Amino acid sequence: MTPRRGTPDGRLDVDALIGDRATRIIVCCGSGGVGKTTTAAALGLRAAEQGRQVVVLTIDPARRLAQSMGLERLDNSPRTVKGVDETAGGRLDAMMLDMKRTFDEVVEAHADPVKAQQILDNPFYQALSSSFAGTQEYMAMEKLGQLRARADADGTWDLIVVDTPPSRSALDFLDAPTRLGSFLDGRFIRLLSAPAKAGGRAYLKVFSAGVNLVTHTMTRLLGAQVLTDVQTFVAALDTMFGGFRERADATYRLLKASGTSFLVVAAPEPDALREASFFVDRLSQDAMPLSGLVLNRVHPAGTTPISGQRALAGAEQLADAKEHTLTAQLLRLHAEREQVAERENALAKRFTAAHPDIPVARVPTCAEDVHDLDGLREVGQGLAGRNVAG
């Protein structure tokens, strides 16, 4: 059931993945600083130029990457990317997530105007919607749900590529929506607003001894005014109760659906691969459709028929003889490069030993950052394993 896209040699076949019309959502996840956003953008561009109608949802792109896709500002709605080769009949739209705006829209869509304004004006809501560590994750999923609904309704897109927020841990992205959803629907928030709410009464009986203690402590800790803000917020949010949990659940189901594909992105470093391992385990535990691992910034072994060890020995011999300094330097460079390639290869092998059925795409490192669509095309070729060696 899990759509692994491996070639017989364990390589992730990215072109098969994006070429399959049944693939409707691709989620790029992984720890910070591994090139998730670039990977998402490059995949989106490649798919569009192969004829798919694509929208890429980026979370927090580096300025230049955003500019390369013509995203100059954060306006929370998809814009068509210019300069894409549309001869195959495809198209690329891209957007940056504005999490506060997205949250506001959810509120506006689910409450009458007066109540919505009360919520938007509430200090607790304002803090929650702009700074809670899980809000970004939750809103990314909310936006994904919206894009998918629009795609289903009018066929605007047949592929959505999602970048995930730069969480402290790659797993936050799966857990945060549920956490926020269950908080907003949960018993604690009801307890805070308890005395006024009939629904809380049975519950109160059980915990009556504790309730005063809890509210008393919270008041001492946070100050009475915070509790008042929270209570006002909850009261205003009353009509939306249940909605949050359901929405989080719906998004979770969408992620598990057969048209969804997860790509775990990592760099050939111990930390990033450890995080990738956790993520792979978690995805399989939750029966999420994982397609494979994208290993970015790989230093490929050279095409030179000289091993690192022989190069080093040769360099030392030449240095001792104090001749052929140019060759000695080139050999030293080569030896260093081979050593890096070997280390990275060992790390990749260790990952594959632990996860033998996860196909891997290795994307060679490039010295310069992506500035334009050509740069993204090059990354896309690397993803598909069609790069020229060098």
Place this chain on the structure above:
Amino acid sequence: MPEAARDWDGVRLHVVTGKGGTGKTTVAAALALSLASGGRRVLLAEVEGRQGIAQLFDVPPLAYTERKIAGYGGGEVRGLAVEPKGALLEYLQMFYKLGRAGSMLEKVGAIDFATTIAPGVQDVLLTGKVYEAVRRREGGRPVYDAVVLDAPPTGRIARFLNVGTEVVGLARVGPIRSQADSIISLMRSPQTAVHLVTLLEEMPVQETLDAVEELTAARLPVGGIVVNQVRSAVLPAKRLVAAAKGRLDPGEVAAGLRAVGLPDGEDAVAGLLREAATRAARVALEKRERAAVEACDRPVYELPALASGVDLGSLYGLAELLHQQGMS
């Protein structure tokens, strides 16, 4: 031999941040080791639940208790993984002597609320523990000569340290608020330095420059910039230029290969020349980025790329390099 002047005398809290993947945990660990030399006691704390310190020092996962993880030059480094729940319970115990209420709070989800949902509270708890460690005294002197914090990445650092701002709109009075105020005054004092780790690549350097700006705007003291994973050029400048332009002499290279009995065919020579051109491009990029780093007008330290990766042994080497450059 006279001790080189140290750049951060008087600083007791070293905050180390950097873009993801730049090696900030490695740099924080090396800095902690090098600060410990000379018989001092240093605390190395992490706050993101990644257990990066334990991995690096090859010790069992750290808990919410301080534990010796390394000795160096007569001093010692202790490790601590701060997590919000532990910090909150400790805080409640310390200030409110909460026994039963603590578990009651846990049961109804109040602890979860405070540690994961309530905006800004988590950061107050995490930085609060660090604050406590910096200020802790025993027998009339500080328990730690220095505290090194392996902090969240540059994208979040100003917000993380500037704990006042988020709580400000929310809690205008109350203990959480006054706790936030005490923390922020330590963070802004000359006892704190926020060091930034970067690579000589565009994105990390850009993030570093952005962070310097943000920290300055938040009145948080920017420390040094640690340029990590610097590769040696291997080739002298003149040859790098020639390599970039494809003007190195293939015949000369082949002759050298022949002299030591290595394959000297066209593919071998072309491969080596291509690698030289790649390195030349990389060095040119690093030069541009280094100029941008230096324009920040902060002390700059450099650590080499380690082709075989970072292990405990090389960590001591990096600590020594930071010391030689006056960072500790």
